Amino acid sequence: MTNSGPHGDTGNTADAVSRQGGAEPATKAPTVVVAGGGTAGHIEPAMALADAVMRLRPDARVVALGTERGLENQLVPARGYQLELVPPVPLPRKPSAELLRLPLKVRDSVRKTRKVLDEVGADVVVGFGGYVALPAYLAARGRVPIVVHEANKHPGLANKIGARFAKRVAVGMKGTPLSRAEVVGIPLRHSITSLDRAALRAEAREYFQLDPDAPTLLVFGGSQGARSLNTAVSGAAEDFAKAGVGVLHAHGPKNSVVVREYPGRPAYVPVPYLDRMDLAYAAADLVLCRSGAMTVAEVSAVGLPAVFVPLPHGNGEQALNAEPAVAAGAALLVPDAELTQRKVADEVVPLVTDRERLAKMSAAAVGLGHGKADEVLAGMVLGALDR
Incomplete structure (x- = not known):
């Protein structure tokens, strides 16, 4: 057929x-x-x-x-x-x-x-x-x-x-x-390995209707989304707004995320699926995501600092996938059971607003991939x- x-x-x-x-x-x-x-x-x-x-x-x-x-x-x-x-x-x-x-x-x-x-x-x-x-x-x-x-x-x-x-x-x-x-x-994909995040940043922010200048977090949990990521990150929407952080959140086609709007603050943009991953990476300063082998490879290739939350099922391979990036200082690892709204507010929000630390993490990602x-x-x- x-x-x-x-x-x-x-x-x-x-x-x-x-x-x-x-x-x-x-x-x-x-x-x-x-x-x-x-x-x-x-x-x-x-x-x-x-x-x-x-x-x-x-x-x-x-x-x-x-x-x-x-x-x-x-x-x-x-x-x-x-x-x-x-x-x-x-x-x-x-x-x-x-x-x-x-x-x-x-x-x-x-x-x-x-x-x-x-x-x-x-x-x-x-x-x-x-x-x-x-x-x-x-x-x-x-x-x-x-x-x-x-x-x-x-x-x-x-x-x-x-x-x-x-x-x-x-x-x-x-x-x-x-x-x-x-x-x-x-x-x-060649569009990923050749990606110039800085050059595409303005276009990417406009494409997703994100604040052009605010620190921005990208969130996704694979093609189907991840409930634990959705709950913890959307629960901290007010914390992101108060800190002046924009969020691009791919929640999965079978899930939904409802967050309150905060006028005058950077937008929290929920989408079912990211059809332009190259622009999503270019729009972000930090990514919070699962650590499938493909995801880790892409995030490392584009030099994007990461907070990896391995899938808690299976044989532990997602935690192993993240190990090289964590060891190099390019990423943090948070167990799925520990990812709460408070964890996001206390650790992720300060990280995405720390430009110096993010620059060091991005530099550490260089050379990790193939x-x-x-x-x-x-x-x-x-x-x-x-x-």
């Missing part, structure tokens, strides 16, 4: 050839299949890689694998790439009836994924973890070269399996326990092609 891009891009039309830069016949150009659906943390690195592949090989074709319920249905076509849908393979964490049905689900998904790989003429498969990666690895094994990218320090099961028979294994940080791992960082990770990984992927 194919999900068309904004110009009806199905990979077979003249528009598709133009978007993928393919002036040569499709049989002579490499087809790169990326598998990283489900969450933005898997999709965004895949799209950053796709863009880098197209810069290095304008004749290439990039196809993304996804599922019918994932965010990739919005994000991938919006970036102009072909999206093919395959059955997901969720891996139960505990013994259950689902676990007993898993072999049949895997077999069905692998069969359908293999059919997609054949139809698009895949020359290499690049997996970023998640529900789509496992069937992609199993479908490609022994047939198409595989490259694995793991963003987190604790690899997921799909990438642990894929790394066993991958041609190259790339990771986002040192110490990731995968065999033959090469540290490349996390691929980021600004060329997208092109380094693209080089690995193109180098893995069977000649």
Whole structure:
């Protein structure tokens, strides 16, 4: 099943050839299949890689694998790439009836994924973890070269399996326990790695209707928002107003934040979703957010001081993601259970108004990231092609 891009891009039309830069016949150009659906943390690195592949090989074709319920249905076509849908393979964490049905689900998904790989003429498969990666690895094994990218320090099961028979294994940080791992960082959008926050500041403030001169806090909790962040920060709205601080708060599409207006004070601007992260980063002096691997990489890349509030669930990977920035002095870490309205008023408000301290934190962020990770990984992927 194919999900068309904004110009009806199905990979077979003249528009598709133009978007993928393919002036040569499709049989002579490499087809790169990326598998990283489900969450933005898997999709965004895949799209950053796709863009880098197209810069290095304008004749290439990039196809993304996804599922019918994932965010990739919005994000991938919006970036102009072909999206093919395959059955997901969720891996139960505990013994259950689902676990007993898993072999049949895997077999069905692998069969359908293999059919997609054949139809698009895949020359290499690049997996970023998640529900789509496992069937992609199993479908490609022994047939198409595989490259694995793991963003987190604790690899997921799909990438642990894929790394066993991958041609190259790339990771986002040192110490990731995968065999033959090469540290490349996390691929980021070119609009982020090339961002000049100071040059865009005025435009960004105007775009979000923020005070042009006030210290400004950016708040977001991932693509779906975070209730604990929403509650603590919105509860301190009066404290921000009294301190002369503006707030840009992305609360998530399924949540809402209602705050009182304070005439004559910098605006508190709640939005469901940030469609221009580059401008959001440029508008801010400090960010308070979760510490997913992608978020930490972006915040570090743009030199934005941060207060990271790791997701309290899972295997603690978000706290590990934040460690390098915290150790360098570029960020603070606040456990989710400790993030209260009073904590925000007592620690975040004074920080966002302390220009000298923020300048030191911003300087400390320089060098933490891998600004060329997208092109380094693209080089690995193109180098893995069977000649």
